[in-house]
Amino acid sequence: MELLRFATAGSVDDGKSTLIGRLLYDSKAIFEDQLESVERTSRERGDAHTDLALLTDGLRAEREQGITIDVAYRYFATPKRKFIIADTPGHIQYTRNMVTGASTADLALVLVDARKGVLEQSRRHAFLASLLGIPHLVVCVNKMDLVDWSQQRYDEIKAEFRSFAMKLDVRDLSFVPISALHGDNVVERSPNMGWYEGSSLLHHLEEVHIASDRNLIDARFPVQFVIRPQHQSSHDLHDYRGYAGTVAGGVLKPGDEVVVLPSGLTSTIAAIDTADGPVGEAFAPMAVTVRLADDVDVSRGDMICRVRNRPHVGQDIEAMVCWLTPASELRTGAKLAIKHTTRWGRALVKDLQYRLDVNTLHRDESSQALSLNEIGRVRLRTTVPLFFDEYRRNRATGSFVLIDETTHNTVGAGMILGPTEVE
Amino acid sequence: MTIAQLNQLESEAITIIREVAAEFENPVLLFSGGKDSVVMLQLAVMAFQPARVPFAVMHVDTGHNFPEVIEYRDRVVDELGVHLVVASVQDSIDAGRAVEQTGPRSSRNALQTVTLLDAIAEHGFDAVFGGGRRDEERARAKERVFSFRDEFGQWDPKNQRPELWSLYNGRHRKGEHVRVFPLSNWTELDVWRFVAERSVELPSLYFAHRRQVIRRDGMLMAVTPFLELLDGEEPFTELVRFRTIGDATCTAAVASTAGTVDDVLAETAVARITERGATRADDRISEAGMEDRKREGYF
Numbered sequence: 001m002e003l004l005r006f007a008t009a010g011s012v013d014d015g016k017s018t019l020i021g022r023l024l025y026d027s028k029a030i031f032e033d034q035l036e037s038v039e040r041t042s043r044e045r046g047d048a049h050t051d052l053a054l055l056t057d058g059l060r061a062e063r064e065q066g067i068t069i070d071v072a073y074r075y076f077a078t079p080k081r082k083f084i085i086a087d088t089p090g091h092i093q094y095t096r097n098m099v100t101g102a103s104t105a106d107l108a109l110v111l112v113d114a115r116k117g118v119l120e121q122s123r124r125h126a127f128l129a130s131l132l133g134i135p136h137l138v139v140c141v142n143k144m145d146l147v148d149w150s151q152q153r154y155d156e157i158k159a160e161f162r163s164f165a166m167k168l169d170v171r172d173l174s175f176v177p178i179s180a181l182h183g184d185n186v187v188e189r190s191p192n193m194g195w196y197e198g199s200s201l202l203h204h205l206e207e208v209h210i211a212s213d214r215n216l217i218d219a220r221f222p223v224q225f226v227i228r229p230q231h232q233s234s235h236d237l238h239d240y241r242g243y244a245g246t247v248a249g250g251v252l253k254p255g256d257e258v259v260v261l262p263s264g265l266t267s268t269i270a271a272i273d274t275a276d277g278p279v280g281e282a283f284a285p286m287a288v289t290v291r292l293a294d295d296v297d298v299s300r301g302d303m304i305c306r307v308r309n310r311p312h313v314g315q316d317i318e319a320m321v322c323w324l325t326p327a328s329e330l331r332t333g334a335k336l337a338i339k340h341t342t343r344w345g346r347a348l349v350k351d352l353q354y355r356l357d358v359n360t361l362h363r364d365e366s367s368q369a370l371s372l373n374e375i376g377r378v379r380l381r382t383t384v385p386l387f388f389d390e391y392r393r394n395r396a397t398g399s400f401v402l403i404d405e406t407t408h409n410t411v412g413a414g415m416i417l418g419p420t421e422v423e
Numbered sequence: 424m425t426i427a428q429l430n431q432l433e434s435e436a437i438t439i440i441r442e443v444a445a446e447f448e449n450p451v452l453l454f455s456g457g458k459d460s461v462v463m464l465q466l467a468v469m470a471f472q473p474a475r476v477p478f479a480v481m482h483v484d485t486g487h488n489f490p491e492v493i494e495y496r497d498r499v500v501d502e503l504g505v506h507l508v509v510a511s512v513q514d515s516i517d518a519g520r521a522v523e524q525t526g527p528r529s530s531r532n533a534l535q536t537v538t539l540l541d542a543i544a545e546h547g548f549d550a551v552f553g554g555g556r557r558d559e560e561r562a563r564a565k566e567r568v569f570s571f572r573d574e575f576g577q578w579d580p581k582n583q584r585p586e587l588w589s590l591y592n593g594r595h596r597k598g599e600h601v602r603v604f605p606l607s608n609w610t611e612l613d614v615w616r617f618v619a620e621r622s623v624e625l626p627s628l629y630f631a632h633r634r635q636v637i638r639r640d641g642m643l644m645a646v647t648p649f650l651e652l653l654d655g656e657e658p659f660t661e662l663v664r665f666r667t668i669g670d671a672t673c674t675a676a677v678a679s680t681a682g683t684v685d686d687v688l689a690e691t692a693v694a695r696i697t698e699r700g701a702t703r704a705d706d707r708i709s710e711a712g713m714e715d716r717k718r719e720g721y722f
């Protein structure tokens with residue numbers, strides 16, 4: 001059984017909570033006591049019917065305000081797949097939450113209200129999905145019951161969305177007309193929309209092909225922890241030296257000729273150990289322990305890769321950064337801690353090139369700072385070399401976070417565009 | 424080249440555990456003998472083998488234990504050669520740090536927070552692994568994998584650090600600590616699948632056995648020396664198993680004939696009530712019970 005992580009985004013009242021509640025309910029991921037508690041709340045509020053949206057509503061503050069304000073994770077499974085939903089609020093003031101939820105998603109589900117059509121918010125959600133490198137985008141045209149199940153309306157929305165999405169880097173775009181409230185095309189094909197030839201949303205989620213989304217070309221192994229057994233009792237382990245980590249790209253095999261960065265020393269992979277014993281190959285996102293044939297010096301933060309396929313090595317990078325905190329701004333000259341793969345360093349903001357309007361994609365080159373929820377293109381200089389790839393090529397070796405050195409809070413999320421061009 | 428979902432969850436948990444071992448000075452893993460903590464410890468073994476687990480485990484002991492669980496705890500710790508710290512709620516009560524509730528419905532569950540926070544301070548633990556899962560309860564659904572606690576051990580749900588990709592930020596000042604939840608993305612069914620696939624031994628309480636119980640608030644409570652009976656409560660013998668194991672006074676059993684891991688898996692796959700709803704007497708107190716307790720520093 002495979003795992004599919006998807007992020008949901010929708011403007012307030014598009015029906016996102018209802019849709020998630022329905023997916024959980026219809027796939028029997030809702031337990032009776034949870035349903036009872038939701039039914040009780042619905043009754044107390046005087047709702048006409050049980051509000052499935054309440055199922056996805058978490059903390060007390062949110063219950064009081066009746067809205068979702070942070071990323072919440074939900075789980076359900078069908079016989080084919082296990083699903084992890086990162087449920088994120090859609091309003092612009094929660095862009096950072098959307099970015100967070102999208103960072104690990106294989107698929108983004110964007111809701112559009114059939115009556116309202118493609119709004120500024122829908123465009124923003126699609127843009128964020130593409131910026132965060134989510135390979136699959138599914139647009140649910142919701143509330144089809146309120147537009148008389150009209151194929152014409154659905155086609156209009158589809159055409160409009162498509163023309164906008166052409167400007168984005170979306171690899172796989174699909175559409176499903178649904179009614180989250182009544183369940184049409186959510187789990188089963190709807191008898192109300194005979195004209196729709198595609199599959200139901202759940203069927204699509206079960207079938208969408210994600211295995212080839214991973215980078216299986218560029219072998220990247222950031223060393224996380226060095227394993228050296230210390231106990232006296234086992235002499236046979238005396239010389240054991242394993243480099244534990246999680247494969248970040250490509251395929252590693254025993255016998256591969258590899259180079260260790262930053263030292264540049266070369267060796268071959270002697271073995272790849274896992275909980276199931278030695279294996280013949282390892283690929284992302286497997287957590288394994290690599291042993292090398294030679295006694296080279298390797299420590300946490302180093303990167304093992306193929307001799308003829310190396311990442312960029314450098315201290316000057318260009319990246320899109322989303323600013324995540326209301327407490328400060330990102331400005332030229334700012335100094336921050338940076339975490340990239342298993343490596344820490346410090347970063348200096350050399351230049352804020354432009355701020356991007358997430359609604360219009362307009363580039364504001366006169367901008368002096370990025371504040372909460374804003375996204376811009378920056379140049380960074382780091383104190384240590386990073387071993388990186390373009391984010392579009394590899395999300396694991398192309399991403400980083402920025403940390404405030406005083407508060408230790410995570411304040412920025414970065415997606416690497418490449419090394420800074422020398423002018 | 425696909426990776427099965429359980430292996431993917433295992434890899435994610437191992438990545439998290441290794442990251443903590445690499446970045447913190449003095450981590451500890453909460454180990455109660457309950458299945459989530461057993462699975463977490465097993466993953467820690469997998470993360471560092473053939474070396475030993477490089478941190479201690481800690482049991483916050485309410486004193487209201489099932490003897491089978493303590494026997495199990497001591498045996499596992501001994502086999503793995505890990506150091507066990509026992510933080511005792513009784514000691515907190517004796518020292519006047521915590522005040523025992525009285526009466527038949529009293530429980531030491533809430534008192535564990537004091538003992539836990541005191542032990543974290545006393546031993547200087549900077550990272551504390553917990554077996555919490557996001558599917559357990561609504562307040563947990565939004566908690567980070569690396570969940571920051573201030574110098575009072577408090578969690579601020581409105582002020583959580585953003586957590587992107589698998590770039591975990593464990594930075595903290597002296598006196599603060601981070602709770603780490605490697606099983607965040609696991610469901611109860613995943614835990615049982617892991618137990619089955621990896622042949623993990625669990626305390627016998629998890630499998631159907633005959634036991635003296637009483638029925639209270641629709642739940643089956645084990646008759647133990649710690650449970651005060653209410654008027655009209657009549658002990659009877661029932662074939663039961665536990666879905667969670669905690670303090671003996673507030674963990675209920677469920678009627679079950681599931682004697683093996685496979686039987687339990689089959690039951691879990693069709694269970695219609697969450698394990699907390701079915702078996703945690705104290706979580707029923709209020710809707711927001713867990714959120715309040717977590718803010719104060721509970722597991």
Ligand SMILES: Nc1nc2c(ncn2[C@@H]2O[C@H](COP(=O)(O)OP(=O)(O)O)[C@@H](O)[C@H]2O)c(=O)[nH]1
Nearest residue numbers: 010012013014015016017018053143179180181
């Ligand atoms: N008629 C109709 N109403 C819907 C549909 N989906 C959601 N709604 C209603 O739209 C309102 C907002 O839905 P909700 O799920 O809370 O939206 P959210 O803010 O996106 O989470 C609620 O009153 C829902 O009952 C639908 O498919 N058809």
